[in-house]
Amino acid sequence: MSSDxxxxxxxxxxxxxxxxxxxxxxxxxxxxxxxxxxxxxxxLFAVFAVLRTATDGGPDGHMLFSSRNAFIETACLLTSSFxxxxxxxxxxxxxxxxxxxxxxxxxVLGLAFLTLEIHEFADLIAKGDGxxxxxxxxxxxxLVSTHGLHVTCGLLWLGVLLVQFLLRGFTPAIxxxxxxxxxxxxxxxxxxxxxxxxxxxVGGYL
Amino acid sequence: MTTxxxxxxxxxxxxxxxxxxxxxxxxxxxxxxGYVSAIALTIAAFVIAPNTNMAPFSVVAALAVLAIAQMLVxxxxxxxxxxxxxxxxxxxxxxxxxxxxxxxxxxxIWIMGHLNRNMLPMEHLMQMQR
Numbered sequence: 001m002s003s004d005x006x007x008x009x010x011x012x013x014x015x016x017x018x019x020x021x022x023x024x025x026x027x028x029x030x031x032x033x034x035x036x037x038x039x040x041x042x043x044l045f046a047v048f049a050v051l052r053t054a055t056d057g058g059p060d061g062h063m064l065f066s067s068r069n070a071f072i073e074t075a076c077l078l079t080s081s082f083x084x085x086x087x088x089x090x091x092x093x094x095x096x097x098x099x100x101x102x103x104x105x106x107x108v109l110g111l112a113f114l115t116l117e118i119h120e121f122a123d124l125i126a127k128g129d130g131x132x133x134x135x136x137x138x139x140x141x142x143l144v145s146t147h148g149l150h151v152t153c154g155l156l157w158l159g160v161l162l163v164q165f166l167l168r169g170f171t172p173a174i175x176x177x178x179x180x181x182x183x184x185x186x187x188x189x190x191x192x193x194x195x196x197x198x199x200x201x202v203g204g205y206l
Numbered sequence: 207m208t209t210x211x212x213x214x215x216x217x218x219x220x221x222x223x224x225x226x227x228x229x230x231x232x233x234x235x236x237x238x239x240g241y242v243s244a245i246a247l248t249i250a251a252f253v254i255a256p257n258t259n260m261a262p263f264s265v266v267a268a269l270a271v272l273a274i275a276q277m278l279v280x281x282x283x284x285x286x287x288x289x290x291x292x293x294x295x296x297x298x299x300x301x302x303x304x305x306x307x308x309x310x311x312x313x314x315i316w317i318m319g320h321l322n323r324n325m326l327p328m329e330h331l332m333q334m335q336r
Contacts, residue, residue: 031296035303042307046314071252078248082241085284089234186284190277196248197273201255206262 023176030180034187037150041191044143045198052203054135061136061203064129066120070200073116074192077151080109081189088182094170100162103178106185107158110151117148140199147195150188157181232286240283247276 052061087102121141124130131141161177168174251272257265281287287296325331 028295032299035299038303039306039310042310046311049311049315050318067252067255071248074248078241078244081280081284082237085232085237085240086234089232089237183285186280189284190280193273193276193280197251197269201251201269202266205255206265 023172023179026176027179027183030183034183037187038191041143041146041194044139044146045194048139048143048199051135051139056134056136058134058137059129061140061199062205064124065200065204067200067204069116069120070196070204073113074196076109076113076116077189077192080106080113081186083109084182084185088178091170091175091178096169099178100165103158103162103165107155107162110155110158110185114148114151114155117144117151121145140203144195144199147188147191150184150191154181154185154188157184232283236283236286240279243279243283244276247272247279251276 083102083105087099087106090096090098090102121144124137129137131138158181161174161181164177165174251269254260254265254268254272260268281300287293287300289297
């Protein structure tokens, strides 16, 4: 533990000069990763926008998308982002109970989101409108399931983190991981705003 | 070890990207403001989308504006990106990413739209290849 920490957290030779702590370096690096993830999603959004009309005689967004389902998914993800923020505030104040409840609610809402999405995908594939039906559906499945895959990874990450948190409490390493997780989770919600607006609303109604 | 604890206990200093001081993760008030405005913007988007009295282009424009507004709400109130001097490097990196995203999205739609318009209809093309 100490060797890699020391390399980043060496006390400065000159008094008064503060080097950035490991948490700040990690947080900033993770932020850069999230920006690059945003570029990945931008490319998938561009593909969807280009292939939106390439339905090959198959169904288009008007026939397939349910805005009611998208609304419930949005509500789940937005609320989970909010509870994640509340849990981070509790971490700042070292309030173990509120942090635990906040992250658990975040995880449950994320799971609800994922269940709804998997149901929607299963329905589409059962009706024969899977990703192989048309270029439009391929791009739809790629975009939305890449987001879903991120949510799945986030949930696994949160589960592991919560076990570590229960065993060890507020250690610097766990606080740093919670910081990265909360950034990740908020960015997933930002991406979802794009998905529900441009896929489900623009694609479903216009 | 002790250095690490000292830094992490303080959770931030003046040259910290993304974190400032004790209130590194904003305030409860900030989260509630962000949550309520995000809900309002989401409901507005879902109400406007099925509207048949508006021209399709204006509906798309309205939805795009609402989406960008909501993304900004998330960035400011949930991700705490702001214009504080300590966050200069965050904002710079964010602007660079936004530039790439704009080039990718606008460029793809623009180029592919032109290609689509300038290409011969598919049946015609297939006849020419025979």
